[in-house]
Amino acid sequence: MKHSFCDDWEFTHHWTEAFGKGLPVPKQQAVRLPHTCREVPLHYASPADYEMVCGYRKRFRVPPVQAAPRLFLRFDGAAHQAVVRVNGRVAGQHRGGYTGFAVEITDLVDREGENLLTVQLDTREDPAIPPFGFVIDYLTYGGLYREVWLEATAESRLTDLFVYTPTLQEAVVQWTAELTPAAVAVRIRLETADGTLLAEQTAQAAEAGKMQFSVPDAQPWDTEHPVLHHAVAELLNAAGQPIDRKQVTFGFRTAEFRADGFYLNGIKTFLRGLNRHQSYPYIGYAAPESLQREDARILQEELHCTAVRTSHYPQSPYFLDECDRRGLLVFTELPGWQHIGDAAWKDAACAMLQEMILQNRNHPSIILWGVRINESVDDDAFYTRTNQIAHQLDPSRATSGVRYLEKSHLLEDVYAYNDFSHNGVTPGAKPKKDVTPDMGKALLISECNGHMYPTKPFDDGPHRQEHALRHVRVQNAAYASGEHAGCFGWCMFDYQTHKDFGSGDRICYHGVLDSFRNPKLAAAVYASQGDADPVLAVSSSMDIGDNPAGQLGTTYVFSNAQQVRLYKNDVFVTTLRQSEWTALPHPPFVMDDTIGELLETQEHFSPAKAAAVRDCLLAAGKYGLAGLPLAYKVKFGWCMLHYKMTFEDGVALYGKYVGNWGSEATRWRFDAVQDGTVVRSVTLCPSAKLHLEVKVSRTTLREQDTYDMAAVRVRILDENGTPAPYAQFPVQFAVEGSAALVGPQTAVAEGGMTGTYLRTVGTAGEALLTVSAPQTQPVVLRFTIEKEDAVWN
Template sequence: MKKQLTLLSMLFLMLSLLSCNHFSDEKLTDGKNLFNKHWQFVKQNNGITIEKVIGEDKVIHWEDISFPHSANIEPLVIKGDQWQGTCFYKKQFFVPKKYSHKHLALYFEGAMQVATVYLNGSEIHQNKGGYLPFYIDISKHVIAGERNSIVVQLNNEDNPQVPPGKALKDLDFNIYGGIYRNVWLIVKEPVHITNPLEVDHVAGGGVFVSYQNVSKSSAEVNVKTDIINESLSGKHVYVMAELHDGDTVVSKNSSEVIQTETHTTQILNTNLQVNAPKLWSPSSPYLYTLRVKLFADDEEVDSESYQVGIRSIDITSEEGFKLNGEYLQLRGTNRHQEYPYIGYALSDNANYRDAYKIKKAGFNMVRLSHYPQSQSFLNACDELGILVMNAIPGWQYFGDSLFQENAYKDIRKMIRVDRNHPSVILWEASLNESPMTHEFMEKAHSIVHDEYPYNKVFSCGWINYAYDVFIPARQHAKPPFYWNNYKGEKPLFIAEYGDWEYYAQNAGFNQKAFKDLTDDERNSRQQRGDGQKRLAQQALNYQEAHNSNLQGDAFGDANWLMYDYNRGYAPDIETSGIMDIFRLPKFSYYFYQSQADIDSTSESEFSQPMVFISNYYNDPSFLKVKVYSNCDEIELKVNGNSFARQKPDNDRNSTHLEHPPYTFLLPAFTPGKLEAIGYVKGKIAAKDIRQTPEQAYGLKLWIDESGKPLQRGNDDIVFAYAAVVDTSGTILPLAENSIRFSVGGDAQIIGANPTNAEAGIATVLLKVESTAEMIHLKALSDGLTENELLINLE
């Protein structure tokens, strides 16, 4: 009995220690260790101070969390009252004794926005800025062979010296608190390849990949590797670079062998010749694997791997944008990185799904508005073939000298972190819509070229000064021509269009046919639940503006915007997205999808024939049937009878479109079925059907995986949808039923629950925990047949 009590006491003590200290027993290995699990979190309240946190005050009630993490679950519509304040994260971890002479570092991909880091009770680092990573060498602070305690004090309150700098109540987006991207613990030998942010080297740090003499027959891949010797003696070092095409090494070369002394850095250059390279482009986003190995005294001591794409770009005012020597018109959008409820705390897979939807919508380009976004999103752009305009944080604010210095640092960080992505073609080293001085713009432009000192590198800014490319919004000019009469020397890209000119200037339409529209009906800010007439108007706004942009010399444009989002200064959601905040499409989504050409030689799902009927076929007064398609002809059938077969529209809003829509005017409304059949070269290529909805019967349930199946083990998160349907499965577009979701398995529902359907569909977020293997999702609504979904996880 006494022995049993002793064992129980020991067990209780161990559990208490684990509970109090939240000790992580995860095994460290050489290289990058994902450090997202086994953290604890608390907001600063009830007298909680950093001293109490470091002193492990037992009164503090910690929440067990993992990254990515939002400091606050917000309501769907934040109404200008987003949480701001100080919070704390802590974690205990063990460093084996054998790592006592290793280089150890922490790498935070994103923490909003002033982070003060403590290790074993001492402050070791402070980072200002929430949109870019930071690197902390902890080698001298870690106690090998013992438990170590890390604490991060994080504050996302207004800070006029940290870009974007503007107070949240006046800002056009939200600065959500939390450590919302991945955290890594890096273990390396004293002689190693540096991280891009480990050393403050202009155009240095880590591995820098660039390309010269790129053609279909050959290309040169230049690999510049920044190394450091933190050992106690000098070393003979060299780098070997290998370019892999799958399992095949297509090129391999080594740098010269050099002597590096203790506590010094060196740059090693390696050039690779590639014959018949597979060039990266939006239509063929081919990626090679580059492996860089570092040898010290003939022993391999470090290695890094990257996905790289061989391509060349050029931008001129005379010929526009050229990719691999061929002209390409950019058709783009803008993206904010927020989700409802959780703010910026998206899983890597969720970021991929956002990129997938952009590609699926027919875009070949995205502007990161108005800040750098995650590596997982850029990796997805590389993989899917989406060109990127990268941007430093900024919007309608130009601060003091400290603010400006921090903005310069952001430019350097952005380029050092993102320079190897083949998708990135433009560097927006400009504070969006902010009254920058000439001195600031000159220096910002200069920093871009200092950090990327090769030909065909392009800075851009919204003011026509200093930068390589001029990127105004459409509304920065006046109707009716906007930028179509632009005669400047710089290449022109229209970075925003389709919203403000219809919302505030209200000048988009000058046709008499639209004189009776109210302001709400006329503008581009439309919710999915606002009805098909207003959704059709939003799509027409974008069509008119995009068609107008194509009449000038701009080499591309980016609509405002892809997804609806919350704003600090406004009590409502900004709804000019072509998808809503839940990533459900509006009619305008399909207009853009129709502008992507069909590639008959490709099996890619992004270049196939498509047809979409932008009419619910439920309203006798809405007899205009507009069909979006990239096909040659459309035949419209009403209840099985052919109504018309015709070519695309030829009106003032379609003159320069790749694929104008098709407009059919029905003489009367006959309930039943509309069918649009798309023909390519006389053969049926795609169809769409719209069925008049009948009485509500049940629920249809699905999740949005968008190219990435829901995964366990990485805090993956997806949208779960429940639609009100009739007996034939047709969604009732006017349904607003209250729907409750429930989940079985290691998962949780985030968001209002129950929640009302909007335009027939209710949405929540579904988050998967690490141990889940199967999830049982169910949706219920009074008077309707319930539905359930079994999800097997990878």
């Protein structure tokens, strides 16, 4: 049984002996978990803002749990070194902020009176433990940033339960236990998610055991139908009554990496994904369950990814749970970034790896263990050891390790390579034979793009287009090779970093989303590869002032529709052709012809005359008259002679159909067509009529084990629903009722986008959030807050 220990904490930025004794100290704060030791600004944040030796304390009474006399505290995440004391006595210590840990407090508590729990937490970057020791390209924040639980068990207790499935109809169940003579047997049941029994076995109690099950009626877990099952283990006494119980969730699925790629349940499956940090504006790592699950939803529903890499450390169990529930495949890895320390440092890394695997190995979404320090050099002795740990603890999954090195020592099962070779001109990815030393093992692109082409939401249109196209080229190359198991773009969203990296404001603008999870253009590259919802995004605003010499150049349209039709002032122009990147499930469309059929339908030219004149006009737009190749100059002259056209005729046609200079702005419309039906439409035309688009992750918030939060994403759009990237306006947030704002009341829209967060405050009721900005009408959102008391479960 477990009970939430997230409420009623006191916090101090400076640990003192007085605080540890429960005495009042200056500036102590009442806080709830998850908690960040200090909120940081969005721009120009510094590690000094959150590096400290801080303190948490909580007074509690032991609930009446006579049938479960042993008591444990479980911390899901404490960044980065914790000393836990109960009534002044040390209950345990833990080094490492990315894995959970438990300490037993059975003999330290007063079962009749009040107890004092304290946590002395060092959030500084200690070079003795991973990922620290050298520079790191992300901020590591600090605090009790995940949940804490009080757990009660019998004297005999199950300490671990692990299920893996060698085939889609077989399950192997392993368990470990601490036993007293009261426990005489262990019973294992396999059930569907609704509790229907599929199989059951009972064996004599032992400190460790293993059972094999045949389950011919099991439904498989996959990306389309992520069917989950439960394994329930019970220790039984002599009368056959349960004295301890443990339940885990798993799925019947096989995950195999072969030389030519990845196979899920025997079916070749390309891993199209993004890398994810676990950070959020202002609160760092301290996001509750709902926000963790929201990121998994965005990856699957909005970005249509099939996979995610949790760079560069294990992430929230709630995020992984949601990946299980959604069928989102996960590559997770031990903490680290380039640096390998001394022998003690390596011991700590191995301990973190073991914790990561033991805590997460029942998640069916996890298909690959990262057992190397990200982008580190070869260290055969160290990595032989990490591979052995992974294969011993989990015989069902492959191992990998992310490197930037070509043909480094391959001790893992999969060669994961950060392929940053594409620079906009070079091929999208390096061939397998140039990268891996073993062609018999799988190759995976673990990162691409990112720092090669940082892109801010407010960069100009051609820059944003090139950012998107770089993701297109690399993903297409990985698909086309037939030799890549998948490709993880860098990265899901912009993130804060140290002064040694990123832009001058200490943000890495590497994401396809901004920090608040608003989409940049590159997000449409990933979104358009899915089939679930119609996607249509145009890479240009079609404004002549955004392009050199007023020429629109080549524009790309990202869509999963069968066709995209172009209209100019509501007159059909052409059906866009498909781009060269045909290995993608849905290649982008190309708009390099803004004339199309207009010379025939509007000027009544014959098809032959229209084709010849169109070629000349488009060439003039592409090269300019001064730079026009000789072949087109000749063709221009031929058209004038053959069709009796004057130079002035050509200039007029050019201004009307190509230049659009000095005339009323054009209204462009793009229609996505599926099976003959328009499923989505985008209109582009200059507009000064702006409005706010405000999207929230949820409007019903639930106070359960702790507070709840809603993510609020804000974009400024024009009257046609098109993003207004130059609307760098101040956005005001005002809250009334049973909720509080997280972050400042005023934020600046960057590239026409910003966001905030709303947090519950412990009471049921309603809350109103008003979002306002210049030149727009305010948006008022209503939230309902429900409250449930935390209970044993």
